[in-house]
Amino acid sequence: MNLEKLLTETRNSNTLDIDRLSAFEIVTKINREDRQVPQAVKKVLPQIAQAADWTVAAIRDGGRLFYLGAGTSGRLGILDASECPPTYGTSPELVQGLIAGGQTAVFRAVEGAEDSLTLAEEDLRQRQLSSNDIVVGIAASGRTPYVIGGLKYASGIGCRTVAVTCSPASEMEAAAALTICVQVGPEAVTGSTRMKAGTAQKLVLNMISTAAMIRLGKVYSNLMVDVQATNQKLIERAKRIVMMVTGVERQQAETVLVQAGGSVKIAITMLLGQMSREEAEQALADNEGFVAKAIENCRK
Incomplete structure (x- = not known):
């Protein structure tokens, strides 16, 4: 295990004195390091977009996304x-996160x-991975055996595979069909990859799932029209979305949402298309949601 060769394990020359600083000086240095993350992510946007497109293709083929x-x-x-389920109305099985060691x-x-x-x-195997699925392996170092083994198995059965890492020329890159390598450089505290590397990974995963859900029809304009109103905040959000899109008053939004079975997407389609729930459901089905x-198309 040659950690000294990993970019994420390199010592940061900008923070050598961090143990002798005040709290304000420490967080200022951390903030200065964090500013590098979005620019590093920007350099790999084409690969992130490719991962999102692969996710859309997998889901349309009846597959799932595994992290x-x-x-x-x-x-x-x-x-x-x-x-994903509360934000985009997906089933819990559609996007799944697996961690070495399980729930504990x-x-x-x-x-x-x-x-x-x-x-x-x-x-x-327990989740019956199939060739229609996509597997996204995540490891800042690019050398985690658990992730490498999973990527190799997934590749072997014909899955689309993606490696998300912060270390170039890694073992994970060799095991995946597509690599998203965000080179954020050394951490403020050497090896603490929950910091810049973790932030970069969070941004990348946000982009993959969000872009995929938008491409799958889960968003209208920039609104979450497949939101699941499972608590009071989300119930209010659902009403506000219907009101913003259609211009109706609160009472009418509430009434149509009830008629639509709580579906924001159906309610909006009913109002803007001036149609019944059944007609709205059919129109959405005919247009991939x-x-x-x-x-x-209904107006035409």
């Missing part, structure tokens, strides 16, 4: 996956789990 990681990287995958590892480190080359394969297309 695979250990430690911070695994938790970031789980975080992104867990936000979400809250507490499971020693040695990430060092297994076979554990990810077992986890993916895109509200704009459904309304435009």
